[in-house]
Amino acid sequence: MARTPKPQRDSSDGDPRPRKSRTSTRPKTDLSIFLQYPLGSMNDDAFRAVCDQIRTLLAPRTDLEHRGIDIILWTFERVRKAYAALDQGVPGANQYLKTMLTSFRERQKTFDLLRKIIDSDPENPTLASILLPEAPPNPPVPVASAPPQSTKPEPEPVLPSEDPIDDGKDDEVDEIEAAARDWRSRVAMVPSFDARWPVLDQFNLRVDDILSMRDHGVPEDEILDRHPGLTYTDLACCYSCEADGYRGPLEPPYPDDITLVEDDPEAD
Numbered sequence: 001m002a003r004t005p006k007p008q009r010d011s012s013d014g015d016p017r018p019r020k021s022r023t024s025t026r027p028k029t030d031l032s033i034f035l036q037y038p039l040g041s042m043n044d045d046a047f048r049a050v051c052d053q054i055r056t057l058l059a060p061r062t063d064l065e066h067r068g069i070d071i072i073l074w075t076f077e078r079v080r081k082a083y084a085a086l087d088q089g090v091p092g093a094n095q096y097l098k099t100m101l102t103s104f105r106e107r108q109k110t111f112d113l114l115r116k117i118i119d120s121d122p123e124n125p126t127l128a129s130i131l132l133p134e135a136p137p138n139p140p141v142p143v144a145s146a147p148p149q150s151t152k153p154e155p156e157p158v159l160p161s162e163d164p165i166d167d168g169k170d171d172e173v174d175e176i177e178a179a180a181r182d183w184r185s186r187v188a189m190v191p192s193f194d195a196r197w198p199v200l201d202q203f204n205l206r207v208d209d210i211l212s213m214r215d216h217g218v219p220e221d222e223i224l225d226r227h228p229g230l231t232y233t234d235l236a237c238c239y240s241c242e243a244d245g246y247r248g249p250l251e252p253p254y255p256d257d258i259t260l261v262e263d264d265p266e267a268d
Contacts, residue, residue, distance in 0.1 A: 029058065029108040031072070035101075040083030047080060058111070062118060068111040075104045085177060092180030092240030099220060176236045183237035188259035189250065196249040198241060200234055201261055203227065208248055210238045 034050055042050070051073050060066045082097035179186065188201040197206045205227060213223050214235075224230050241247060246258055254260055 029112050031057075031076075031104070031108060034076070035079070039080040040087040042080065047077075051076065064114060064118065065111070068107075068114050072104070072107045072111060075100065075107050079104055081177075090177060090181060091243055092183070092236050094243065095239035096176070096180065096236060176233050179233045180236040180240045183240040183244075184257070184259055186234060186237045187241045187246070188261045189254050190261045191252075192262070196251065198246055198248050198250065198258065200230075200237070201259075203230060203234075205230070206248075207238045207241050207246075210235065211242055211247060 031054060034054060037046075037050055039047070054073065054076070055069055058065070058069055058072075060069055078100045079097070082093060082100045085093035086097055186200055186202065187198050187207055189195075190199050190201055190204070193199055193204050194206060197208050199206050200210075210223065213226075214220070220232065220235060223235065224232070246255070250258075
């Protein structure tokens with residue numbers, strides 16, 4: 001039987017116009033070339049020079065863009081620390097590095113979105129009010145003992161030759177690195193909960209369950225949202241447990257270098 005040809009629809013019958021594909025002419029921020037430097041062994045002066053190059057390349061025009069670059073440079077500093085820890089053989093450094101590299105890429109995407117919002121409505125009075133003059137190519141380094149005085153209400157942008165923002169997050173990073181080295185203080189075998197899989201004993205969460213979510217592409221922030229109370233420090237312990245070969249399953253008798261938590265028979 002011959003197939004009846006499908007009738008053609010008239011474009012004048014009220015059908016919507018075909019969607020036109022649009023391609024943005026603005027190049028996306030890609031700072032991957034700066035990851036080719038030997039960041040782990042780079043001294044502070046050389047690293048500041050690289051940060052200077054990044055800020056000059058991104059050419060911030062507004063206070064919001066300055067703040068966006070501050071966040072990028074803060075994450076870039078954490079990438080540098082992760083490479084240094086990897087060079088030193090710190091347990092869990094490889095996973096920490098992967099996390100920081102992902103964060104570095106996400107910060108660049110956020111910066112592109114920020115610029116798109118600002119460019120979408122340049123006449124917006126709210127955005128226009130935060131426009132700053134173009135920064136000089138090589139701004140002078142302020143003297144720490146005699147900071148420049150200014151009566152302008154807008155905050156001063158962070159110069160690329162200064163240290164990245166220190167807002168207390170260094171302590172958090174140090175805590176994560178310390179926990180990664182001493183992961184056994186948080187991970188243990190708890191036979192009353194699970195006789196074969198190591199767990200984060202404060203939460204009764206299997207290390208393998210956390211790592212499986214990561215392996216399936218669940219972002220760290222979402223993992224923390226799913227388990228209230230869980231922190232990046234706990235995630236670092238899970239990564240180090242895996243790196244040392246104790247992800248599981250483990251059969252008794254358990255290795256001597258992993259904590260064993262047994263129920264007290266006299267407890268209620």
